[in-house]
Amino acid sequence: MWRLFSDNKDFYMLRVQNEGNSINLSVTDLLLIWRSQLSESEIVKNFKENNSNVSAGNEDILSGFFDLIKDSTIGTIFINEKNKEFVEVILENSEDSAMATSKITYKFKLCKAEQQQFRNELTVPSIQTIYLLEKQKExxxxxxxxxxxxxEEYKMEKGGLISRSDLITEKFDSCVLDSDEQETGFFNLFTKQQNEDFWLKLTENNGEIKKSNLSIN
Structure with a gap:
């Protein structure tokens, strides 16, 4: 899950992923993506280098690190330095954190990732989400x-109106949500047929998304 944050009015997203014994940090400004792969021992080392006055065990350090990353109410993220090749991210605890008596700081340098990673981690999932939303709308x-x-059939069979006024509704106008008149989908970029063709090609290379519960009896 991506966490949103802003710095000097610029918008960013940060994500932490556990992959085996590695911890992957990713930051994006929706134009570029920067990444760093760290081991748990490197997280502990980072803590000790930036918080030499704080004594804590390795498990407490790691637990506190993930709490700061995941919970915006106790952890603050900002960009210390940024260019196309790398970005330095600083993570600090807020006054409401469990270690409020001590200022906790982490500094991470993330390097620019390949464009393919931006596509895989942001572009494709975004398109998949949009497609799923269109199917949910249908x-x-x-x-x-x-x-x-x-x-309507109930009214015809019972020969009367709904007795409770709070349950009376007007017949739904599908034009409110349906785009049949425009015959378009996916940001109105394609016709509906082009939309399906585009989706077919996308899933051939990136896999199908789960569309559970997208049916009615």
Whole structure:
């Protein structure tokens, strides 16, 4: 999961991933992505280099590090230095953190990643999310239309109106959500057929996303 933060009005996202015995740090400004791979021992070393006045065991250091990364209420992130090739990120605890009596600081230097990594970690997942949202919208429209038909049949069979005024609704206008008139999808960049063709090519190289619960009875 990416964590959002800003520095000097610039917008960034940071993510920490555990992969075996390694910890991968990633930072992006949505134009470039910088990465660093660290071991747990390097995290501990980083802590001791930047917090020589604080005594803590290795397990407490690692636990506190992940808490600072994940919880924006106790950890503050800002950019100390940045260029196209690297970015230096500083992570500090806030006054509300468990170690509020001591100022805790981490400094990490992340190097620019290949463009392919930006594509794999941001571009493709973003497109997959948009596609999934479009499919969820189609499902929502289908459910609403079925409910409208169900309500109409109920009125015809019962020969009357709904007794509770708070449950009375107007027939849903699908034009509110449906883009059939424009015949477009995915940011209105493609026709619906082009959208499906684009998605097919994307999944051939990047795998299908989970579309569980995208069906109705």
């Amino acid at each position: 499902l929502l429209l289908s459910v609403i239309k079925k409910k409208d038909r169900e309500l």
